[in-house]
Amino acid sequence: xxxxxxxxxxxxxxxxxxxxxxxxxxxxxxxxxxxxxxxxxxxxxxxxxxxxxxxxxxxxxxxxxxxxxxxxxxxxxxxxxxxxxxxxxxxxxxxxxxxxxxxxxxxxxxxxx
Amino acid sequence: xxxxxxxxxxxxxxxxxxxxxxxxxxxxxxxxxxxxxxxxxxxxxxxxxxxxxxxxxxxxxxxxxxxxxxxxxxxxxxxxxxxxxxxxxxxxxxxxxxxxxxxxxxxxxxxxx
Numbered sequence: 001x002x003x004x005x006x007x008x009x010x011x012x013x014x015x016x017x018x019x020x021x022x023x024x025x026x027x028x029x030x031x032x033x034x035x036x037x038x039x040x041x042x043x044x045x046x047x048x049x050x051x052x053x054x055x056x057x058x059x060x061x062x063x064x065x066x067x068x069x070x071x072x073x074x075x076x077x078x079x080x081x082x083x084x085x086x087x088x089x090x091x092x093x094x095x096x097x098x099x100x101x102x103x104x105x106x107x108x109x110x111x112x113x
Numbered sequence: 114x115x116x117x118x119x120x121x122x123x124x125x126x127x128x129x130x131x132x133x134x135x136x137x138x139x140x141x142x143x144x145x146x147x148x149x150x151x152x153x154x155x156x157x158x159x160x161x162x163x164x165x166x167x168x169x170x171x172x173x174x175x176x177x178x179x180x181x182x183x184x185x186x187x188x189x190x191x192x193x194x195x196x197x198x199x200x201x202x203x204x205x206x207x208x209x210x211x212x213x214x215x216x217x218x219x220x221x222x223x224x225x226x
Contacts, residue, residue, distance in 0.1 A: 042219055042220075044204070100161065
């Protein structure tokens with residue numbers, strides 16, 4: 001079955017710097033890759049997603065890149081702010097957005113003012 | 114607010130007791146998912162419904178777990194004879210048909226003493 005690995009497990013940056021979180025997946029049939037942000041005591045919040053027919057997607061300060069050949073995808077956050085501090089999860093599905101999501105173990109991002 | 118809602122938000126029970134959680138999806142979302150999240154881990158898929166039909170169940174869903182979505186709207190997840198290993202956050206998500214992303218509720222945190 002699918003396995004998703006996520007790195008790093010913790011990331012600390014200064015406010016205004018960029019943050020990059022990387023994920024690799026094992027199943028080449030996976031075709032949908034969402035990213036979620038989870039704050040303490042809350043459910044995961046979808047922040048951006050990408051499908052396998054697209055190499056890059058951007059939404060304001062957040063971007064995701066996908067390399068299907070290498071089976072890895074990355075989240076890029078620019079101009080980080082303290083409110084970006086949270087745990088970020090990547091996920092993959094071989095059944096599109098309707099399928100069961102296989103999640104990475106998460107990255108705890110701390111943005112220091 | 115028309116997001117996914119879950120009730121209760123917290124549940125403390127003694128080992129051996131039965132518990133039931135409720136999830137109300139975003140209206141018009143026909144798919145409803147249950148995930149479980151333990152501390153320091155990403156969510157793990159349990160089961161999902163399309164309308165009232167339960168289409169897939171994970172191996173994680175032991176015989177003590179049962180989920181229903183009787184009228185294709187809200188769903189319940191029941192755990193019978195709870196064990197300490199059942200302590201976790203139980204998350205519900207829903208999505209539109211056809212290419213819709215999954216949106217999560219706030220979760221129900223279960224503690225089994």
